[in-house]
Amino acid sequence: MKRIAIIPGDGIGPEVASEAMRVLKRLQVRGLPVEWQVFPYGAEYYLRENRAMPEGGMEELAAFDAVFVAAFGDARVPDMAHAREILLGARRSLDLYVNERPVRLLHEAFTPLKGRSCRDVDFVILRENTEGAYVGMGGRFKVGTPEEMALQEVVATRKGVQRILRHAFERARSAPRRRLHMADKHNALEFVGGLWYRTFLEMAKDYPEVEASHLYIDRLCHDLVRDPSAFEVIVTSNLLGDMISDLGAALAGGLGIAPSANLNPETGKGLFEPVHGAAPDIAGLGVANPMAAVLSAAMMLDFLGFAEAAGRVRDAVRACATEGKVTRDLGGTLSTQEAGKALCEAMWAGQGAS
Numbered sequence: 001m002k003r004i005a006i007i008p009g010d011g012i013g014p015e016v017a018s019e020a021m022r023v024l025k026r027l028q029v030r031g032l033p034v035e036w037q038v039f040p041y042g043a044e045y046y047l048r049e050n051r052a053m054p055e056g057g058m059e060e061l062a063a064f065d066a067v068f069v070a071a072f073g074d075a076r077v078p079d080m081a082h083a084r085e086i087l088l089g090a091r092r093s094l095d096l097y098v099n100e101r102p103v104r105l106l107h108e109a110f111t112p113l114k115g116r117s118c119r120d121v122d123f124v125i126l127r128e129n130t131e132g133a134y135v136g137m138g139g140r141f142k143v144g145t146p147e148e149m150a151l152q153e154v155v156a157t158r159k160g161v162q163r164i165l166r167h168a169f170e171r172a173r174s175a176p177r178r179r180l181h182m183a184d185k186h187n188a189l190e191f192v193g194g195l196w197y198r199t200f201l202e203m204a205k206d207y208p209e210v211e212a213s214h215l216y217i218d219r220l221c222h223d224l225v226r227d228p229s230a231f232e233v234i235v236t237s238n239l240l241g242d243m244i245s246d247l248g249a250a251l252a253g254g255l256g257i258a259p260s261a262n263l264n265p266e267t268g269k270g271l272f273e274p275v276h277g278a279a280p281d282i283a284g285l286g287v288a289n290p291m292a293a294v295l296s297a298a299m300m301l302d303f304l305g306f307a308e309a310a311g312r313v314r315d316a317v318r319a320c321a322t323e324g325k326v327t328r329d330l331g332g333t334l335s336t337q338e339a340g341k342a343l344c345e346a347m348w349a350g351q352g353a354s
Contacts (some may be wrong), residue, residue: 008281015336166203172232
């Protein structure tokens with residue numbers, strides 16, 4: 001039995017988490033050995049308790065086989081302190097150094113690119129997840145004065161760069177086209193970018209079977225829009241990966257269908273979350289797209305060793321996309337709950353439903 005910790009969080013989080021749990025429940029009654037516990041952590045908890053989670057909360061989450069987070073974000077917590085403590089805290093304390101964001105076009109109608117097929121938009125972005133600009137090193141001086149100064153440090157270690165690049169090369173080696181692109185900006189960011197670039201060139205010698213290419217991050221963005229079919233596996237740093245992940249999501253149809261995983265392949269720890277955030281402007285309206293949450297759950301099922309169940313979920317998502325059984329962000333008319341029900345029905349279409 002695999003145990004999952006679920007944190008619905010804020011905004012549309014509880015709505016899309018409910019549909020992900022609906023899908024898991026449908027699999028569970030068909031024999032999938034999973035169980036889950038829901039934790040109330042989010043803005044409401046933070047404002048009430050003045051902390052993101054109780055003492056020992058992170059250790060409790062770490063004891064589960066996987067963690068699923070739906071969304072964080074609330075205007076009443078403008079500095080996102082609760083999200084930083086939980087999400088960034090989990091990434092660091094569990095050393096989840098791989099952020100994996102697949103980009104797959106489900107239907108040609110979803111992409112803003114003219115004349116592109118689903119085969120053209122199918123790649124994965126691997127983002128370093130524990131270093132870079134998000135480590136929180138820096139400070140402010142003379143705040144609120146004309147002489148105010150702000151300093152934000154970007155941190156890269158050889159160990160951190162090597163392990164994400166190694167993971168990317170291994171991923172590319174098993175990919176159909178064995179194609180890997182690494183993006184940095186070492187022409188402007190000489191020290192950190194230089195470490196990435198040198199390490200990439202050194203490691204490429206160990207993988208002669210991989211077609212390994214380097215692009216500056218601005219050129220990568222340009223080429224992703226011009227010809228996304230050229231890409232298969234992309235690896236980059238924390239901040240740059242965060243940026244191009246949203247670009248990739250836009251090419252595939254939007255954040256409503258963008259899943260992600262935070263992983264440590266060595267320890268077997270993983271946290272899974274849709275990319276879209278809390279979307280407070282549509283929270284409570286019943287129009288949020290649950291596909292990103294459900295696809296994140298599919299990534300979690302793969303991670304837990306349930307490849308058949310994960311494939312069934314992805315097939316259901318694609319079937320609903322093809323048949324137009326989608327929410328309004330994808331041109332459909334379904335509510336969040338209706339979309340979740342449609343996904344469950346599609347998992348066993350023609351076989352009867354439980």
